[in-house]
Amino acid sequence: MTASFAAVTGLVGLADMVPSRNLVRPPGAIREDLFLESCIRCGACADACPVRGVGIAHLADGLRNVGTPVLTGYCMVFRGLEKPSPQSTMAWRKNALAHGEEERCFDCVNVCPSGALQQANANHLHMGTAVVKREYCRALRFGNCQFPCKDVCPYDAISIAAGPVVDETKCVGCGQCDYVCLARLIGPTGIVVEASQT
Amino acid sequence: MQGDDVPKPEEGSARPEGLRTRIRTIRWISQLGFLALFLLLITGTVCTVILGKGVVISEPFGVLQAIFAGSTSSHPLSVMTGTLVIGVVIFVGVVILLGRAFCAWACPVGTTIDAIDTALQRLEFKPFFTRHPRKEVSNSDGLLRNGMNKYAVMAAGLTGSALFRFPAWCAFCPIGTLCRGTVAGAELAIGAEILAIPAVGAMSLGEKRFWCRYLCPVGGALTLLSRLNPFIKPRIRKDARHRDCGACKTICPEGIDICSENSFARCTKCFDCYTKCPFGSVKIALT
Numbered sequence: 001m002t003a004s005f006a007a008v009t010g011l012v013g014l015a016d017m018v019p020s021r022n023l024v025r026p027p028g029a030i031r032e033d034l035f036l037e038s039c040i041r042c043g044a045c046a047d048a049c050p051v052r053g054v055g056i057a058h059l060a061d062g063l064r065n066v067g068t069p070v071l072t073g074y075c076m077v078f079r080g081l082e083k084p085s086p087q088s089t090m091a092w093r094k095n096a097l098a099h100g101e102e103e104r105c106f107d108c109v110n111v112c113p114s115g116a117l118q119q120a121n122a123n124h125l126h127m128g129t130a131v132v133k134r135e136y137c138r139a140l141r142f143g144n145c146q147f148p149c150k151d152v153c154p155y156d157a158i159s160i161a162a163g164p165v166v167d168e169t170k171c172v173g174c175g176q177c178d179y180v181c182l183a184r185l186i187g188p189t190g191i192v193v194e195a196s197q198t
Numbered sequence: 199m200q201g202d203d204v205p206k207p208e209e210g211s212a213r214p215e216g217l218r219t220r221i222r223t224i225r226w227i228s229q230l231g232f233l234a235l236f237l238l239l240i241t242g243t244v245c246t247v248i249l250g251k252g253v254v255i256s257e258p259f260g261v262l263q264a265i266f267a268g269s270t271s272s273h274p275l276s277v278m279t280g281t282l283v284i285g286v287v288i289f290v291g292v293v294i295l296l297g298r299a300f301c302a303w304a305c306p307v308g309t310t311i312d313a314i315d316t317a318l319q320r321l322e323f324k325p326f327f328t329r330h331p332r333k334e335v336s337n338s339d340g341l342l343r344n345g346m347n348k349y350a351v352m353a354a355g356l357t358g359s360a361l362f363r364f365p366a367w368c369a370f371c372p373i374g375t376l377c378r379g380t381v382a383g384a385e386l387a388i389g390a391e392i393l394a395i396p397a398v399g400a401m402s403l404g405e406k407r408f409w410c411r412y413l414c415p416v417g418g419a420l421t422l423l424s425r426l427n428p429f430i431k432p433r434i435r436k437d438a439r440h441r442d443c444g445a446c447k448t449i450c451p452e453g454i455d456i457c458s459e460n461s462f463a464r465c466t467k468c469f470d471c472y473t474k475c476p477f478g479s480v481k482i483a484l485t
Contacts, residue, residue: 001344001346001347001349001350002350004342004344004347004350004351004354004413005350005351005353005354005357006354007354008350008351008354008355008358008367008370009354009357009358009361011370012354012355012358012361012362012366012367012369012370013358013361013362015369016362016366033271033363034268034271036267036363036364037264037267037268037271037359037363037364037365038264038267038268038278039264039365040245040246040256040260040261040263040264040282040365040368041243041245041260041365041368041374042243042245042246042248042256042260043240043243043377043378044246044248044254047240047248048248056378058378059369063364063369064362064364064369066368066369067243067368067369067374067378110251111248113246113248113254113256113279113281113282113285114246114264114278114279114282115278115279115282
């Protein structure tokens, strides 16, 4: 009995020495250290996401992250952006102007039983920050691109110089730019969302 | 639990002989139904099943781990929600009604072990070692075959949670691993994680349902709670022609000796004793 106790505790301690990666969390996630201790790894958020953007982290992401939700796809943030494209963002923006309001999604926040995703945080959304990858961005590699990343961004966070430039104060890390990036056709995308380092 | 309406032969005490042979089939249907539900329809794990808006059933060991993980933090219990507490209350209610029935009728890991076991029997696979006959577990019966081991694993999970500030057992739990296997986009669990299932299967080579009986902390939590369960327990018939032959000890996946046991907290309601007692001496008493 003591042996099993020691063995399991030791196993946890040993496996925990493998460093855990910082992951991009679904919207509304609380501070990362609190998130890791309060998330009960039920996967309800992944189940609730209407665009299947939330996945479940595995052992490769570090022991602490096993079973926690990670934004593997994109977050639609607003209803009407189920399939991100410059056209849908334009239509959504027109619609929002006409009706004066934007309906947010946040199904994952609403379903979370543990309080690891919270509505209060969802109102000041920050999942991560989009980062331009110089070696893959078409505009920076070949000098030709229609910049769908700029047009798709619901937050107008991307402006164009030689390539796309991300305004880090506006970007929430929804990953829609990544989804529409044209470099996806030939390989890795030129813009990816990275988790904040805190 | 949602979506599965397999009738459980709970009031099987005075049923005709036909039902006796069919219980295992009904249990297979229930097990496979729940397996399909948990693996294919629900993305997340079984630990917390969302029933509706704000209503969940949550498994108390996972919630306890989250509490322990938060206990050493700067904001202890800052995010524990009422939803989870009510979820645990519902879970305890279900356990009071059904005891450890989850283990035998729904648990995806139990189903996997049973399936491996049945396959090995059909193939007449002989392990290179002798299969350990099941017997009543004592609490000092050796390193692994020890009735208290699942509580040790539970304690270790809680200690690990408090020390390393995350729900530690959840990272290893075979039930969670199996359920997470198919997540959004049918992504497969990778690397060492997937070893949890073969390891648990391999343990059942030496003794049927070895994992469930000695090590599973979720089973431990269920055992502790099902002390409160007064319903559906196997009993020896009053008119039984034969007692104390010890067959039920080797039949029962938990090694319960029905003739002498008083609490039946460990009983998983699999009804194997009812089906397989060579003398037909076992009945299932509703209360």
